[in-house]
Every structure is written in structure tokens, then in C-alpha cells.
Amino acid sequence: MNRVFNFGAGPAAIPLEVLKEAQENLVDFKGEGLSIMEASHRSKMYDEVHSEALALIRELYEVPEDYDILFLQGGASMQFAMVPLNLSLGGKAQYADTGSWSTKAIKEAKIQNIDFEIVASSKDSSHNHIPKDINFSDDADYAYITSNNTIYGTQYKTFPSTKAPLVVDASSDIFSYLVDWSKIDLMFAGAQKNAGPSGVTIVIIKKELLTRVKENIPSMLRYKTHSDTNSLYNTPPTFGIYMLGLTMKWIKTQGGIKAVQKANEEKAKLLYDAIDNSDGFYVGHAQKDSRSLMNVSFNIKDKDSELEAKLVKLATNSGMIGLKGHRSIGGLRASIYNAMSFEGIKALVALMEKFASEHR
Numbered sequence: 001m002n003r004v005f006n007f008g009a010g011p012a013a014i015p016l017e018v019l020k021e022a023q024e025n026l027v028d029f030k031g032e033g034l035s036i037m038e039a040s041h042r043s044k045m046y047d048e049v050h051s052e053a054l055a056l057i058r059e060l061y062e063v064p065e066d067y068d069i070l071f072l073q074g075g076a077s078m079q080f081a082m083v084p085l086n087l088s089l090g091g092k093a094q095y096a097d098t099g100s101w102s103t104k105a106i107k108e109a110k111i112q113n114i115d116f117e118i119v120a121s122s123k124d125s126s127h128n129h130i131p132k133d134i135n136f137s138d139d140a141d142y143a144y145i146t147s148n149n150t151i152y153g154t155q156y157k158t159f160p161s162t163k164a165p166l167v168v169d170a171s172s173d174i175f176s177y178l179v180d181w182s183k184i185d186l187m188f189a190g191a192q193k194n195a196g197p198s199g200v201t202i203v204i205i206k207k208e209l210l211t212r213v214k215e216n217i218p219s220m221l222r223y224k225t226h227s228d229t230n231s232l233y234n235t236p237p238t239f240g241i242y243m244l245g246l247t248m249k250w251i252k253t254q255g256g257i258k259a260v261q262k263a264n265e266e267k268a269k270l271l272y273d274a275i276d277n278s279d280g281f282y283v284g285h286a287q288k289d290s291r292s293l294m295n296v297s298f299n300i301k302d303k304d305s306e307l308e309a310k311l312v313k314l315a316t317n318s319g320m321i322g323l324k325g326h327r328s329i330g331g332l333r334a335s336i337y338n339a340m341s342f343e344g345i346k347a348l349v350a351l352m353e354k355f356a357s358e359h360r
């Protein structure tokens, strides 16, 4: 077996232990004589998988009892539309625009023709920081942020305080650190970055918010439909939920989310140190106080795209894939989610140091 180090932004690396356990059970799930993929979503066999995934998320992410955990489909992008559909009361919705994903969420509010406002933006500095002192109105229908900006490599260190319900797109940093639930009213994330394969979208919603959901929106697009049916209104993405559960179990064996957070801080430090100690050969995209622990976006000095392409190619040939930066800012991006090992980071740092010394 020859596994590469996958630095891709998403779908992203999955812990080997998780893949192996799934492989072991793929054809004959725990002696049941069929694959979990073939099991009815109403069967006892699947019900255990479903309940365990929910219970592990609640336990490990310390989700309070007054929040519901939902498994939906349509990706995080579907949430861009579901949030205004379900939460808009006809008043004003407020958004912080910290990158492409926030911009896409704002586009959906625009399509629905709701009253919305962008109260903070980092657009003028190519989204290289999280704006300070974001001021959401307490009476907004909801306030919207993207906790980690996957493309630009910026991340909120604390969430803005507001009495308005705070909606958080945590697609690229869910389960990477423990959050302060007292500030959050709805969090959503596609699973494929930090929680398993694509196909399942996790929504964690304060139950109180379900009472405002209007009747005149399609059943599948109403949070309440899924809350009322334990996310079994229709066939859920059963295999994805199984993999999500295995990923949560893996987090538990790592010592829980606190331990994973500590490792994430150490892993990110190794990479940022390599950038900072390169005598200007590597230039990080994000301002230091906004740096993401999940996506490290950087350029080579003078945005030398030829050298950047050369480094990406060299990395690929050395078993490190997915390092090409997003087309909107170029350069390189190392996505270092929970599943990226220290070994992978160290291999990348060694390559970066060698490359810098040869091309300085």
C-alpha cells in the first residue's frame, strides 16, 4: 500500500484507521451478511449506526441538549439557501463577508430577495484577515459568519457577540476545536473536509429556532421536517453517516476534540514557522492574527508562479498532493485538517526548506 499525504482542501484526508475499519466491514457488516450500504434506513442495524453518530457528535463536540443535530444532504451550499428560507422573518439579515464562501451565501439571500446587509468585509484586502469588532445588530433576523475561510486561510479566533441568532458555516473547521455554544445558534458543515466523505451535511441548530420556520417552504428544505423525524424523513446518506460516526470514534481515540485541537495548533505552528523563518522566501496570505489552523495559504516571494508550480510538482512527485492554491489567489495551500499527521507536515516542511535553500 502506498498512501500519499493529501493536503487537498476537500474532499480531504480521512484517517487510515477509519478507512480500514470501513473496509473490514464493507462486504459483511459485523456479521449481518450485508453491507451497511445495502441495509434499510429503517433497520435496527442502520439505526444503531445513526444513533451512535449522533451521540458521538453530541458527546465529543459538547453540544448542549437544547440543540438538535441533523444529517442533511445538498452540501454546505444547500445551507446557503436554507438559512434565509428558514430563518428570515422579513426583517434584516446581516452577513460578514470574509471570502468566497460567504459571498456565495450572500448570493442566495439576494436570490430570495430578503432584506440583507453586509456589515463587515475583508474584500478590499483580498480577504487576508477577519475584520475586527464586527457589529451585528441585536435585532437582526440572524447574523452570518464563515468560521474558517478555506481558500484564503483565515479563521475567527472568537465569534462576534450579538443577541441575534448567530449562523456559522464551519465546513472547514468543525470538530477541530471546542466551540462556545452560548454564542452559536446554528452551525452547519459539509462533512468532506473534517468529518468524513462528502454526501452528508451536519446541521446543529438551537431548538428554539425551529419555531420560526414557516410552513410554506418545501418539506425537504425545512429544518423542522428533519428535526421532527430524527433526520429520517427520507433516505439519509447512510454510508456517509456511517463514515462520519467512524471519524468521531477516531477523534475519541485521539483523546477527544481538545487533544485534536492541541495537535492542530502544533501542526499549524510547524508550517507557519517554516514560512516565517524562510527570510521572505515564503509569504503567508493571511495576516498573523487571522491565520487558520486548517488551511495554510502562501506564495513564493514576488508571487513567482513558475517557482510555485515547480514546488507543487516536486511535492506531488514526493507523495504530497493537493498543494496547488485556489485559482483566486494562486500560490500554494496546505490543508491540514484533523486527519493530517505530524509526519505529513514534517515531510512538507522539510521539502519547503530544501526548496527555499536551492532557489533563494
Ligand SMILES: *Cc1c(COP(=O)(O)O)cnc(C)c1O
Pocket: 010, 074, 075, 076, 077, 078, 101, 146, 148, 149, 150, 169, 170, 171, 172, 190, 191, 193
Ligand atoms: C467547502 C466549503 C463549502 C461548500 O461545501 P459543499 O459541501 O461543497 O457545498 C462551503 N463553505 C465552506 C467554508 C467550505 O469550506
